[in-house]
Amino acid sequence: MMEKPQIIKKELNMNLNFMSDLKREDIKFLIIHHTGVSLDQRVETINNFHKNDRGWAGIGYHFYIRQNGSIYRGRPITKQGVHTSSVNSKSLAVCLAGNFNSNKPEEFPDQKEALIDLLAWLSHEFPNTTLEKNREFNNTSCPGDNFNIHQIREEVESRINEKKDLPNISRRINGKFDGEDFKGTAYLIESRVYIPVRVLEDYFDVTVSWNRETQEFQIDKR
Structure with missing residues (x-):
């Protein structure tokens, strides 16, 4: 509840x-x-x-x-x-x-x-x-x-x-990206790290979009 x-x-x-x-x-x-x-x-x-x-x-x-x-x-x-x-x-x-x-x-x-x-x-x-x-x-x-x-x-x-x-979940964990402190929120669920798509967009300079009609995602360079 x-x-x-x-x-x-x-x-x-x-x-x-x-x-x-x-x-x-x-x-x-x-x-x-x-x-x-x-x-x-x-x-x-x-x-x-x-x-x-x-x-x-x-x-x-x-x-x-x-x-x-x-x-x-x-x-x-x-x-x-x-x-x-x-x-x-x-x-x-x-x-x-x-x-x-x-x-x-x-x-x-x-x-x-x-x-x-x-x-x-x-x-x-x-x-x-x-x-x-x-x-x-x-x-x-x-x-x-x-x-x-x-x-x-x-x-x-x-x-x-x-x-x-959920077992073994931490809402916020620290990390590094290319040797630098990772600026964003990552999650640890059962020893696997999950990084939000919107955070990765900034690191890789891409845009991730979702097509509700086809139920597919698309990644485009900015």
Whole structure:
């Protein structure tokens, strides 16, 4: 059983009766956002802005994570969010405080760790979902040019595997590449080393893509 992270529930002033229902079986995406401002805003501030300035029924996100790693519940997961116009009816939204056009998630390790924990739990609760960025659906930079969705997906998968009690697994191991310290995350599973594809892309200056229709991968030189 995947352990649920601690989620703080504030008494936010929301008009739940004006929110459309969201059916569990319709949820296909877990979508990541950022606030786009450097301030570490309170969840009440986001709720009041969405409600009073934008005229929504309440905060548009289902979860909100501050830079200290505190996770807050936004609108209920039984209600549609207001965050990604084309897929609000089939997604849950997780928003990070901060601007990842100017900062990197690694600068706020507690927040990033909380994000991994939350996404791992949500992925377990909604196993048919995929992790996506807001910008995959809308014309926006959200959640920022410095937000590496591939790395987040790999860390979430690793966290899920950890909870499955796989034997002899270490989430992070050190190593060298061509005599230099290996800058990236590698995994040790039953004495075999696994290196994420996205990390190797940088070392070999290639791009690895996946064709969902043919179910084949392709490696191209940059």
